[in-house]
């Protein structure tokens with residue numbers, strides 16, 4: 001006999017000490033140890049340990065088909081972690097159910113720091129996890145929260161279906177279990193079931209552990225320095241990221257998630273931002289380095305912009321943004337948005353405050369907190385929404401699309417040419433009143449200051465009510481190229497600064513007034 005029989009949890013609470021029965025079973029454990037001193041993981045895989053479900057005086061052992069085992073399986077079904085599931089803490093085994101404790105030395109020498117398990121992914125949402133599971137037997141371990149307490153979930157692909165099995169803990173001894181066997185650590189639970197190919201839930205075994213990606217960083221790789229600001233979910237710091245021992249650390253911006261008072265859903269929302277950024281690489285979009293989800297605080301690590309936000313630059317009393325730079329920034333913003341739209345990402349929060357500038361005057365679209373994958377979606381959202389920047393179809397019916405981003409781009413053009421004024425600031429309406437006024441067309445945004453004709457035309461065509469008529473990001477870029485001689489940046493972000501706009505304007509003024517052709 002190699003397993004230590006464990007009293008059911010409900011009776012364990014009456015236990016004062018570790019069960020003395022362990023001593024008797026340890027002798028047979030030692031037999032195994034003598035045969036395999038320092039048994040290594042690989043050896044274990046080849047020589048699975050035989051475990052026998054032991055009868056207790058009160059509860060004779062039964063075969064897996066018996067109602068008692070069935071009952072355990074039912075319990076485990078409740079532990080299967082469905083979206084509507086309740087925390088299963090209370091659903092502990094009844095008195096007649098049995099678990100078998102497997103002592104650590106039976107499992108062999110295993111890595112006991114979960115962070116070092118290659119297939120442990122830290123805090124991860126279900127959707128992101130399911131996007132990784134593709135083949136039968138693929139599995140990963142992730143962290144979640146059940147009733148504000150950290151819990152581990154084994155996510156596995158089994159016969160074309162994804163299952164999420166919550167690892168449970170016994171009340172008194174705090175042992176980890178999913179089916180029959182209980183372990184001192186989650187690493188032992190995983191190692192034991194994987195190496196011996198014992199089903200850990202129903203008939204599912206752990207076959208192929210999916211390793212973490214390069215972008216799933218360890219907290220130790222990141223150092224936080226000066227605080228840059230604060231957003232809805234947490235703070236942004238300047239920091240350093242160590243990528244290897246051979247290369248110097250990279251200067252980064254690190255978005256940390258407030259540790260307290262955030263539910264698992266809010267954490268998932270925060271990580272959604274990283275999820276969207278993950279697929280993006282463009283000189284006018286903030287670069288993403290990775291996420292730290294192994295422990296608190298959860299962090300998103302991204303490119304550091306050594307300038308300020310466009311909003312701050314526009315509002316700065318010290319210096320005015322030149323006409324040349326206004327064109328440049330709006331062109332960069334259009335290139336960033338166009339790239340997002342080609343990647344089927346709707347940003348949903350285009351505004352000067354979410355455009356960052358670096359010291360080389362390159363504008364980068366940032367803050368993907370509200371972004372979604374897709375070209376058009378319908379979503380009714382409550383809470384704090386950027387009404388002043390939102391399109392009428394969004395305010396009316398919750399429709400978001402690439403066209404609604406373009407409508408917000410119009411608001412960005414307004415901000416740039418009014419030196420950072422917030423749209424509709426002067427109309428005196430707010431919240432729901434403003435929403436109704438925008439839908440009812442009783443307030444309309446106009447640029448009454450000096451502005452190149454072609455920019456004004458872009459602005460007007462971006463603010464059209466009919467989404468079909470609204471200008472596209474592709475067309476905006478073409479116009480900037482045609483009218484201002486702009487060039488897109490290459491991947492390094494070095495080339496493609498302003499072209500011959502001002503010499504062109506001079507030429508046009510000499511010849512005839514500029515008539516923008518917008519199709």
Ligand SMILES: Nc1ncnc2c1ncn2[C@@H]1O[C@H](COP(=O)(O)OP(=O)(O)OP(=O)(O)O)[C@@H](O)[C@H]1O
Pocket residue numbers: 228229230231232233234235236253255286302303304305306308309353354356366367369
């Ligand atoms: N990549 C970055 N490089 C440099 N500074 C940054 C970077 N990202 C954010 N910041 C700065 O950190 C501050 C907070 O950023 P964050 O995106 O969290 O805030 P926000 O957009 O105000 O809030 P929210 O996320 O709630 O929309 C901003 O002032 C911004 O200028």
